[in-house]
Amino acid sequence: MSARFAVGADVRVRAAFPPGHVRTPFFVRGKTGRVTQVLGPYRNPEALAYGRSGEPAQPLYRVVFETAALWDDYRGAPHDSTVVDLYENWLEQA
Amino acid sequence: MSKETKGGSGSAHRLLRRHHDMGGLPAGPVEPTEHDYAPWEKRVDAIMRLLGDGKRRLITTDELRRCIEELGPGAYDEMSYYERWIASITNNLLEKGVITVDELGRRMAQIGEAWPAGAEARDAKLAERKP
């Protein structure tokens, strides 16, 4: 599987807001994180949801975000983190 | 649109956030409620597992989720978890032509007629059966 991003890469989640079935949560759109794991390939849920094959399968990334950078008013610890599984089509080089 | 979106209350992005996509929205305390799943709820779950298994592959998890999302915002306030599931499963089956609206409607009427919903009708039936 050829993955665009390697473990340790800084990636930004695209700030796109399409209607329809998407597995990229709103709260990480436009945010920057770091790849901790490269998984897959997995078929695209955005196509599977409409009865299509979801191919070509694409890499899935575990991306870690600094939780304090996700929220204006975060009151936890500065080193708290949030990990989200994101499909390659939602990520770009940070 | 700014590249770095800040996760505030989200009012500026109200229309951009789909209603099921609720991570970060304000909410009240987590009520530690639990309930034993009712037989009909487990039936819904079992039906979905069978429909999605390797033998059938009739409905994917993705299609289930997508149809739940398409139930609309009211679904989260008005329907319970497995009510959303059966509504989604049914819509999927109708879309795919596995069942028809006509046959489903007739069958539901048949089942419903055997036991009409509504406390008054039920009480009347109970009264009928008493010696």
Next chain:
Amino acid sequence: MAQDHEHGHEHDHGHDHAHQPHPFQPDLEETPLTHYQVMTQAVGDLLIEKGIFSADELRAMLEAIDAKSPAAGARVVARAWTDDGYKARLLEDVNKAAAELGIDAGGIPIRAVENTESVHNVIVCTLCSCYPRLLIGLPPDWYKSRAYRSRTVREPRAVLAEFGTVIPDDVELRVHDSTADLRYLVLPLRPAGTEGWSEEELAGLVTRDCMIGVTLPKSPHY
């Protein structure tokens, strides 16, 4: 969120072949069926009549659902606590490691995330309610609630505090949002004071909630 659960009556007609549908006969004790309960009954019956699945398959699946419980997760955790090699395999692939113990955790990949002295993990699915059901059974209502799904990514420490769990500030709180095909299971820290305990005794300390991450395992101190 309103959870209005009226208890419908389970009905398997026990016929595999297409037949004239006989009227649904609920017990008099049953409260009236809701629209969705009627729908559930109708859809199941129609699918059986059309041969999509048999009544036996449905019955077997219901039994399989009932057979899953947090006990299976407790077993893999207890084994991992006592066997470093197993723990490494568990962290690599929960489904495979569970199979070593004769537990069928299904085909959807489950990942274990390990609590340490410096990291505490908690699992949520903000978009729906993904959960490692095939290993530890059906999730509790609160896991699927609006409050849990909304707040756990935003104020995880406050949510954990509502469960009576306070994570020290010097410990990183790591929230996992299960957005894709993977499901997550927290591998909690083995409680202190359990040296020499058997796996069975250790499994008794492992609750469903500590595998979600909202609590710690039970304490060994009575």
